[in-house]
Amino acid sequence: MNRLLTEIAKYQKQPAYRREAGVFVTEGPKMVWEAPPDKVRTVVVTDRFRREKEGIEERFPAARILTVSEEELGRISDTKTPQGVLAVVERYSYGFDDVFCEKNGVYVLLDSVQDPGNVGTIFRSAEAAGAAGIFLNRSSAEVYGPKVVRSTMGAIFRLPFLIADSLEETVEELKKRSVKVFAAHLQGSVPYDEADYSGPTAFLVGNESKGLGEEITRRSDERVRIPMLGKTESLNVAMATTILLYEALRQRKV
């Protein structure tokens, strides 16, 4: 296999390898076309895809474009049914102030959200609901992993995010900037739709099975509870986050 393809296969499978190279991989025409052209280093396409979809060179003038067989793409794809194209994209390097980009914005804080599909879907919902940025700790799923990238449906290219060494410190930083931090908590004292999200707002959500840690919950300003009927013990974390984000959007509507 071509050396470049071997390298891409390693980006797909080895988090450390893609981190050292400062890149990530995105697949499928929709996602590749949403990638910022100046960040795209390499585009790999099948012969057939190249014949059918025009304008790849024009769209990515600075990228190396590599044409391969269906079989070769299959070998470096993370999905069972590759869609003819993937791209190697340079990583983002947002600082705190890039993520905290709106004084009156809505932010999401992920404390050890470990399922890649959940993290990706939260990005997708966050963009849709108009959130300004996302903070995650290191025990959350790796944002640049193939499944997270795919589940963002492109939001990863647009929503700034920061992987914080200490999410507790992020909470404190946000509070200093007058952001009110709401912890989504099963034992929350306030029903989520009775809290006021009209000011600068951050939603803090936790791990799929353990929920939020005590320490970080204590640092939040308010614990909000999403009501649950039936015998449900909890909501999926991406669902809970989406409910909160859309309630904030609803309250902020002019």
Add this chain to the structure above:
Amino acid sequence: MNRLLTEIAKYQKQPAYRREAGVFVTEGPKMVWEAPPDKVRTVVVTDRFRREKEGIEERFPAARILTVSEEELGRISDTKTPQGVLAVVERYSYGFDDVFCEKNGVYVLLDSVQDPGNVGTIFRSAEAAGAAGIFLNRSSAEVYGPKVVRSTMGAIFRLPFLIADSLEETVEELKKRSVKVFAAHLQGSVPYDEADYSGPTAFLVGNESKGLGEEITRRSDERVRIPMLGKTESLNVAMATTILLYEALRQRKV
């Protein structure tokens, strides 16, 4: 391998095989303990699990209990890290009126929702938001598939559902019973939070990439739209459904 284990392995992998047997498989202590004891035919546990967790016989007096090695459980488990126990459970056989069980209830209609995780998560959110039942068509993910079952987090044992031959006819049946059918639609004319869900309500949601079919959309009473900011083209269907269900719950709160 024991004949019974071979059979369970086939239930896991072959939809037709488990359908003919009228059963499905559920895994992990949490899910197995939520299964209705009179429907549980077989419980398979590892030696270790049986030593650590007491009361299996008392919980499932009518079930056959089979103790196996970790390795044997691994071979019939659908997950990478089996949790020591799984059960073979008899299927439900709900009729229309079992699902349409509350005159003023909230219902969910799934038109070709194909991702098992989405279908399962919708069950989970629907139970939490107090929905009365779910209708799906045959091109939606198979409810009794291992991933759907797992994603319901137990809601499959409690929320009645019906796989309809024609979801169009289900829409008509519901309308006859004074249920107002809201289609979640990108081109909806009414913002979702301005529609009135206080009466009998059904939310109709569609396929992950194609959305709702034209024919079925035309039969709905109203098309509601969930606003999206940023460049998002759509929300994940489970997120969209959850937003609608919680808005209904919010409006119905006493």
